[in-house]
Amino acid sequence: MKCPYCSGEESKVVDSRATEDDGAIRRRRECLGCNRRYTTYEKIEDIPVFVIKRNLAREIFSRDKIINGVIRACEKRPVSRADIDHLVNDIEKTLNNTMTSEVSSETIGEMILDKLRSMDEVAYIRFASVYRKFDDINSFIEEIQRLSGGK
Structure with a gap:
């Protein structure tokens, strides 16, 4: 995951929880390069049938x-x-x-x-x-x- 601030590729997950509708996982990350925090969402890809x-x-x-x-x-x-x-x-x-x-x-x-x-x-x-x-x-x-x- 690239840091949106410094484009560093190393980060650690600080917090992880499901969204309210359980449709995704919200992850709070901290860049190991610049130490800034950012949020990412992980969602299952819907492939249409x-x-x-x-x-x-x-x-x-x-x-x-x-x-x-x-x-x-x-x-x-x-x-x-x-x-x-x-x-x-x-x-x-x-x-x-x-x-x-x-x-x-x-x-x-x-x-x-x-x-x-x-x-x-x-x-x-x-x-x-x-x-x-x-x-x-x-x-x-x-x-x-x-x-x-x-x-």
Whole structure:
């Protein structure tokens, strides 16, 4: 780290703490050359994940789109906002941990369905009906049978 005052490259960390939003680490440094103090911030680099849509268009991943879709599916169901946030956080964490820069919308949709299935079956069916583009009652019946194990 170069000193902003003398451009010296040797410094020591005097104090280190997380920022209020835990998005970065604030470090108070002292230059070993001129003994002046300065502050630096260390932040994790956000590498955007692109979503490849069905029409092969690409757009930046948006957690808000997932939240809005899941909220619509969970409307008037006993699913809390905290549960929805947890679902979206899990999906976002999984995507970030794959270290890939592109993911298909189908992959994200299946991840959402997998999590909704264990959370609320009605919300699952609602989301599946839009995501899988059910066009008639038979599509609903087939999905419900698949959900209930073919009974």
